[in-house]
Amino acid sequence: MSTPVDVLRIEGLSKTFPGQRALDDVSIDVRAGEVHALIGENGSGKSTLIKCLAGVYTPDPGARITIGGTEMGDSYSPSEAIKAGCGFVHQDLGLVPTLSVAENIALSHGYRTSLGRILWRSNAERAAKLLRVFTDDIDPNALISSLSAAKQTLVGIARGLRDASEGAKLLVLDEPTASLPEGEVRALFAAVRRVTKAGIGIVYVSHRLNEIFEIADRVTVIRDGRVVGTWAIDEIDERTLIEKIVGRSLEKFYPPATRTTDHEALLRVEHLSGSRVQDASFTVGRGEVVGVAGLLASGRSELARLIFGAQTATAGEIELDGISLRGHEPREAMQAGIAFIPQERRRAGSHGSMTVRENITLSSIDDFVTGGRIRSRKEAKAVTVTMDTFDVRPRDPERRFETLSGGNQQKAVFAKWMRRHPKLLILDEPVQGVDVGSAMQIYEQIEEIAAQGAGILMIDSELEDLCRLCDRILVLRNGRIVDELKGDARTKERILELIYIGKEAA
Ligand SMILES: Nc1ncnc2c1ncn2[C@@H]1O[C@H](COP(=O)(O)OP(=O)(O)OP(=O)(O)O)[C@@H](O)[C@H]1O
Ligand SMILES: [Mg+2]
The missing domain is CATH 3.40.50.300 (P-loop containing nucleotide triphosphate hydrolases)
Structure with missing residues (x-):
């Protein structure tokens, strides 16, 4: 058997944010044609790793990143990462809400032009073709902002696949299925299989372990910014994998549901x-x-x-x-x-530049106002209790909301609505x-x-x-x-x- 070719090799990658080391000496490699799952708790560092790879963040000095044989420098730009052969579907997608579907898909590769004129029709047709893999239900001329979260995800994936179809070596999917129902997940998996057949390596981030067992060849678990280990998928079972993710044994989980209901x-x-x-x-x-x-x-x-x-x-x-x-x-x-926690949570329920505390109490601020003044102590106490109950990490109410990991943002928005009883x-x-x-x-x-x-x-x-x-x-x-x-x-x-x-x- 021939030795597998690595399309990605990361060695000794660390990333420190002010006051926090998000990644600590991470090494990982991805082979041509494999799906390599990257999993770990909310805040464990998955998206940070991907953003370092994508040239969005500059890692701490000392990291070595090789993409498809090209050794990248200490610091490189997102377009250099794409040029080296990477396609990305980031967790927050990075679509431009005020542009159309076709424009967003065309953006990363430049518009198709003829004699300097943009061929809108052909861009729209190309977008429609890429999207038809998943659904006929998205109009290429629709504005991104008018689409549901799930449809936006499909657009993001179509764009990532497009990037990965033109001389690409590596496609990175950061929780692509988070807002996708079962049927569309099937379509994504079929697309993933086509991509790997062409020899492209895939990094696949998901919290859905059944997906990992279905699509991945190998899995790397990270916890608190460190690699716990890498396994071939048929070498590890679900229970063990969960233990690796959470770093303790499993007794606490899957409590029997004992709720009795009177269905008035x-x-x-x-x-x-x-x-x-x-x-x-x-x-x-x-x-x-x-x-x-x-x-x-x-x-x-x-x-x-x-x-x-x-x-x-x-x-x-x-x-x-x-x-x-x-x-x-x-x-x-x-x-x-009635309280409604919609799927478009980030759009519908949070303010990125405000603090976690403000995001949690904003909708129930009346609870903390007496005589026209905000009772800060009472508010602070309530926020601490809420963050404990919903395990929002890190437990720092004064942090800017947008610096929380994706999953922790979700938990905070959930917590906010629960305060309304x-x-x-x-x-x-x-x-x-x-x-x-x-x-x-x-x-x-x-x-x-x-x-x-x-x-x-x-x-x-x-x-x-x-x-x-x-x-x-x-x-x-x-x-x-x-x-x-x-x-x-x-x-x-x-x-x-x-x-x-x-x-x-x-
Ligand atoms: N821009 C930033 N500034 C400060 N801290 C950050 C920033 N981005 C991420 N972090 C912190 O780095 C850690 C890792 O976050 P990251 O987003 O990589 O987690 P993740 O594994 O992708 O989690 P999730 O499953 O919730 O998406 C978290 O503690 C997070 O709060
Ligand atoms: Mg993430």
Whole structure:
């Protein structure tokens, strides 16, 4: 057997931020044609490693980075990284919201021109072709800012694949599936397999371990900025991998769910329609966790937005706790006791340049104001408790929000909404981008809130977790609720059948 060729070799990479060493003497190599998974807890240093590789951050002196045989200098620019043969899909995508889909895809390689004129048509056609791998549902001329988080991700991936298709050696995907439902994940994996067949190496970051076991050839675990180890994927099992990630043994995890529910109706939805959702009828009881499963285009996020009033219903009735919500706005929904944590969390719920403390208390600042003055001590105490409860790391309330790792930003936004003690909590992908340990904590919190009598409506692409956590699961297909699964019918296999084939499958 011939020795595998390394398309990437990183040796002795460290990166120090003011007051914190995010990476400590990291070495990793990626072979041609392999998928190399990079996993670790929120804040362990994955994105920092990728940004150093991409030329976005300059590493501490002493690192050696070789891309496809080219030794990079101590400091290089993002365009030099691309020129050396790297395509990147960063965790925050880096798309320009005010430009169109086609323009964003064309950007990194320059526009296609003829005699100095930009060929808009051909750029749009090329973008449409790249996107068709995933969906026909994205208009190349649409503005990025008008797209959902999941669709923006698909655009980012299409662009990364494009970069990796033209003389590339390495494609780096930082949590590409965080906002993608199962069906679109399939399409991504098919694309990944095509790319590796062409001899390109892939660095794949994800918190979804089932994905890692499906797509990766090797896996490297990092913890607190250090490499714990690298394994061939068939050399390690899930339990061991989780122990490597969290750095302790597993007894604490997977507690049995013992919540009992009395399903007195809290939310009643009848014949609700929107632009995609058609004639949806269901209830959510007090203390009940109701799941929603479906593909990206199934209308699952729209269902959530209709109930919250973020989108206007074209027909139907919504009643919360006996009060009718008709043609309501989000403000009225909030007054009625509904909290909604949308998928576009960063856009919808946080302020990057403000502190973590401000982000957590902003929406409930009234709790800390007496006689027109903010009670800082009370606020500080509440923030500490909240950060402890949701394990937001590092525990520094005065840090700028945008310097938190992706998963910790998610946890902070979740924490903020929980402070409002909602009657009905609507969650769109609550653990996306959150590591296994923290996901368990968030799921525990959801059960806790339900146990206190709140109703929960939860969209989640992690179908096994959905089955474990939910009393009932609504399955959406093409905008319609095709089935409602209870008891033993709640299985991943059954949901997938319904999602892809519909009720005829039975
Ligand atoms: N620009 C920055 N300034 C200061 N600290 C930073 C900055 N960027 C990242 N950090 C810190 O470096 C550490 C590693 O963060 P990084 O984003 O690499 O984590 P990650 O492994 O990608 O986590 P996640 O799974 O949550 O995305 C964290 O403690 C983070 O707070
Ligand atoms: Mg990250």
